[in-house]
Amino acid sequence: MRxxxxxxxxxxxxxxxSSYAFGLSDAFKKNIYDPGQLKPIDSKLKVKIGxxxxxxxxxxxxxxxxSLSQFKGEKNxxxxxxxxxxxxxCSDQWPGYNLAKIIFDKNNAILLGITVDNIxxxxxxxxxxxxxWFPVLSDFWPHGKVSEMFGVLRSDxxxxxxxxxxxxxxxxxxxxxxxxxxxxxxxxxxxxxxxLNKD
Amino acid sequence: xxxxxxxxxxxxxxxxxxxxxSAGIAPxxxxxMLPEITLSTPEMPTLQNYLGITKNKKSFRxxxxxxxxxxxxxxxxxxxxxxxDAPVVNExxxxxxxxxxxxxxxxxxxxxxxxxxxxxxxxQKTYDIKFPLFPDAEFSIHKMLGEVRTPYFIGVKIxxxxxxxxxxxxxxxxxxxxxxxxxxxxxAGF
Numbered sequence: 001m002r003x004x005x006x007x008x009x010x011x012x013x014x015x016x017x018s019s020y021a022f023g024l025s026d027a028f029k030k031n032i033y034d035p036g037q038l039k040p041i042d043s044k045l046k047v048k049i050g051x052x053x054x055x056x057x058x059x060x061x062x063x064x065x066x067s068l069s070q071f072k073g074e075k076n077x078x079x080x081x082x083x084x085x086x087x088x089x090c091s092d093q094w095p096g097y098n099l100a101k102i103i104f105d106k107n108n109a110i111l112l113g114i115t116v117d118n119i120x121x122x123x124x125x126x127x128x129x130x131x132x133w134f135p136v137l138s139d140f141w142p143h144g145k146v147s148e149m150f151g152v153l154r155s156d157x158x159x160x161x162x163x164x165x166x167x168x169x170x171x172x173x174x175x176x177x178x179x180x181x182x183x184x185x186x187x188x189x190x191x192x193x194x195x196l197n198k199d
Numbered sequence: 200x201x202x203x204x205x206x207x208x209x210x211x212x213x214x215x216x217x218x219x220x221s222a223g224i225a226p227x228x229x230x231x232m233l234p235e236i237t238l239s240t241p242e243m244p245t246l247q248n249y250l251g252i253t254k255n256k257k258s259f260r261x262x263x264x265x266x267x268x269x270x271x272x273x274x275x276x277x278x279x280x281x282x283x284d285a286p287v288v289n290e291x292x293x294x295x296x297x298x299x300x301x302x303x304x305x306x307x308x309x310x311x312x313x314x315x316x317x318x319x320x321x322x323q324k325t326y327d328i329k330f331p332l333f334p335d336a337e338f339s340i341h342k343m344l345g346e347v348r349t350p351y352f353i354g355v356k357i358x359x360x361x362x363x364x365x366x367x368x369x370x371x372x373x374x375x376x377x378x379x380x381x382x383x384x385x386x387a388g389f
Contacts, residue, residue: 025278026348026370096277096318099325130279183277185336187317 040179046151053166056146058137076109077166081159085117085125095129107193116144226345227368234343238333246331262363266306268387273351276322281350284372285326291376312341
C-alpha cells in the first residue's frame with residue numbers, strides 16, 4: 001500500500017506538470033525558457049505590513065540609480081518582483097501593468113519592476129514588451145540583495161513573484177507573494193491601491 | 200487490500216490519461232470542429248442581442264451564436280501584440296457592423312486566456328471594444344484550444360442545421376483590417 005501511495009504521488013505530480021498552462025504572447029516568439037512547475041513559494045517574508053519598508057538603491061534600465069526613499073512624501077510605490085527574464089509567467093506580467101498605467105496614476109502610485117537579472121538581459125527582454133512607463137531595476141549585484149531584504153529571494157537565487165505597496169510615508173501597506181507559477185489577478189492590486197487612498 | 204490497489208491504479212491511469220491528453224492537444228485545425236466550449240451569457244442586453252442569445256440561457260456554446268460566421272480572438276490583456284492590435288480588431292468590427300450585408304452574418308467574440316473578469320473588463324474599457332469578451336481565468340478554454348500563443352484567430356462557419364466547421368485558424372495579429380476581412384470573406388465563401 002505504501003508503494004502504491006508513492007507511485008500515486010509521482011503520477012499526481014506528472015498530471016499537474018503535463019496539464020500546466022500559461023498564456024504567452026506571440027511577442028516573445030520561441031524565446032521563452034519554460035522551467036516547468038516550480039515550488040509555489042520558497043522564501044519567508046522579512047518585512048511586515050505597518051512597518052517602515054527597507055530603503056534600497058538599484059540601477060535601472062535608463063542608467064540612473066533609483067532609490068525607494070526618493071518617492072517619500074510624493075508617490076505611493078508598488079514594487080513588482082518577478083522571478084526571471086525570458087520565463088513564461090513573468091514575460092506576461094509587466095506588459096499588463098504597462099497597459100494598466102491608469103490604475104497606478106489614479107492612485108498616485110509609481111511602479112518599480114525588479115528582477116535579479118543583469119541590465120543587458122533586462123534590456124533585451126523588456127524590449128519585447130513595448131515602451132514601459134515604469135522603471136525596471138536590476139537586483140543582480142550584490143546578487144538578490146534587495147530581494148533578500150524583503151524576504152523574497154528563493155533558494156535557487158531568483159526572486160518570488162511578489163507585490164508590495166509602500167505608501168508616501170514609506171510604510172509597507174500591502175504584501176503579496178504569489179504562487180510563482182501563476183500571475184496575480186490585477187484586481188487584487190487595484191483593490192489594494194484604492195484601499196490605500198481610503199484609509 | 201487487493202481492492203484498494205485496483206482503485207489506486209485506476210486513479211493513476213485516469214490522472215495520467217487526462218494529463219497527457221491536455222498536454223497533447225493541438226491548435227484547432229481548418230476543416231475541424233471546435234472543442235466543447237461553454238461561455239457565460241453576457242449580462243448586457245446589447246451583447247445578448249448581438250449574439251442572439253437570450254438572457255434566459257445562463258450559458259451557451261459558440262455554434263449557438265446567431266451568425267453564419269463567428270470570429271474568435273484568443274487574446275490576453277497581458278500580451279503586447281494583443282494590445283497593439285486591439286485598434287485594428289476594432290476597425291475590423293466596425294467594418295463588419297457598418298456593412299448591411301455582413302453585420303448579421305459575421306459576429307466576433309474574444310476569449311481572454313488566463314484573464315479574470317476584472318482583466319477582461321479592463322481590456323474592454325481601455326480599447327472601447329464593442330463585441331463580447333469572455334474571461335478564461337483558469338486557462339481551461341486555452342488548454343482545450345492547444346495553448347495557442349496570443350493573439351490567435353479562429354473563424355467558424357455555422358451551418359443552418361446547427362453544425363459547424365473551422366475555416367480559419369491562425370496565430371498572429373490582424374495588422375490590416377480590410378485585407379483580413381477580405382480573406383475571411385473569401386475563406387468563408389461569401
